[in-house]
Amino acid sequence: MDGQFTVSLILIVATFSLYIGIAIFNRARATSDFYVAGRGVPPVFNGMAIGADWMSAASFIGMAGTVMALGYDGLAYIMGWTGGYLLLTFLLAPQLRKYGRYTVPEFIGDRYRSNTARLIAAIATIIISFTYSVGQLSGSGVVIGRLLEVNTATGTMIGVVLIAFYSAMGGMKGITWTQVAQYLVLIVAYLIPVIFMSLQLTQNPAPWLSYGQIIQELQVLDQQLGITEYVVPFTEATKWQFLALMFTLMAGTAGLPHVIVRFYTVATMKAARWSGAWALLFIGLLYLSAPAYAAFSRFILMTEVAGSSLTSLPAWTQAWIDTGELSLADSNGDGILQWTEIMISNDIVVMATPEIANLGVFIIGLMAAGAMAAALSTAGGLMIAISAALSHDIYFRSINPNASEKKRLAVGRWSIVLATVFAGLIALNPPGAITQIVAWAFALASGSFFPALFLGVWWKRANGPGVIAGMIVGLTVTLSYIFAAKYGGFTILGIIDTGAGVFGATAAILTNIIVSLSTAPPTQEAQDEVTDLRYPEQVQYKNGEVWLKEEQK
């Protein structure tokens, strides 16, 4: 209990009050508010909301640490996660927006004229979002636990209560504006320390321009120490693993239900295109800074921490050693800490570096508030996706089609509360590392949704049996590869479990095409609907002709 604790607590409480206030102010009043925020969100703000929704604890807390640990090989995450927005914005989002449904499973069910396909898609949404949210909740547990100086389990439960409260309260409309606020908090929290470190190390306030100098110095240090060089490619995995991981993250991004649904919250195809562009710009601010962050952290650790005497270590080390994420072992017993004797977990690099660089209590507290914003906003978006799949796709569309709006809202709210609590229980004792769980969620999305949506939008011949077989085969191949690679040591070209999506997506696309071609084509009406997606809202394709709609009102 000290000044640091007080400042961090004040910042976290202040930002949380802001989010909850926004959620209350924007309470959902109708079903369309709840799922798609009344479809009236302007593209720039939607871009920020997508950014917050998208940038999870893995991006905020984990990515710079991963790049620091893996060197060049960690950049697959940067290119994969940003490149996914090309696939999403060019190939899927505007068309899905024009089709105009509430959820991704609903699109799949209606486009392919198949209730079975919708149910499979709803179940896949739940599996993917749930897997992903377990990682977010355990991430928030670590941050809350570290700051409030309670154990991680208690921290996780605090996170669960907060997420359940504001997601259930506001629905998509509340979450949209909450996420705009969360984006601003998290990006400021990320940029300030990296700018200060840049000033400290290079006297240049722009880390994106100055870190080349640090990279050069790292290369010299690596050579002096005779360790694996930071910038040399494919030292941690094969080139094929790098390419496969990059593809998995790209296709997974384009198929993540909670991200796609954000494109339903804007008014038009045009707004969907602009949302995608703004989203990647806002995301790019963090992703372009992460490699600089990684280089600065590594440089500070190598030059300021390594080489110091074990008896005169700064105070920050003890708190992190206590969490089990940092170990400083003097293995050669000379009383001096060597670089190779520092074992630092990927997940604490971002959180710990401001302390290591002595940036002061305010910045360290801000960092904690930013990390919480990242974990909470993504978890909130995931909960909406799970709730929509349960209450809309399964309950309303399959079980009780006559349900009133009020009843559907109630089911939506209760499924958020239950899903959050259930995910929280699993997060108390997570089944794997956060980044690993997240990569699996992406592999599953690239093996199931990406092929179904891509063919559904671009190939009118794709039909119900094709998509059902495609999703089942894609999920099966992805899951089997993850298990075979992780537990059986089975790999193709050195591709490990995190790159499984490349096999899942290929299998799903081939299956969809083969089965579609060997069964009856979709009805003319269904094919016309797909042709209609080629044109903006004012244009309608009907009975083989293209009509320009009259201006209404």
Next chain:
Amino acid sequence: MDPAKAEAYFKYRTTMIVIYLTIGFFASYLVVFFAKGLSSITVMGIPFHYYMGAQGAVVIFIILLFVNAVISDKIDKKFGFDPKFVDSTNQTVD
């Protein structure tokens, strides 16, 4: 509406998308594939393959998305899909 005009609109849009995706592919997959050979070139003191992974590819992706948004709006306008119509629906929805 003239079907030839509608077809031309679709072709134009699709061609642009293929061009953008090809550029994106070059900036990411191709650079990674030839990473070792490209590492002798340096940008701002950083080996080229590393620079592309850390910054170059992301910047290119962002530029592509904005170019797409601007050009698509222009294409829409050129084909007479008046953006004012879109804005008026925008307000009634809110």
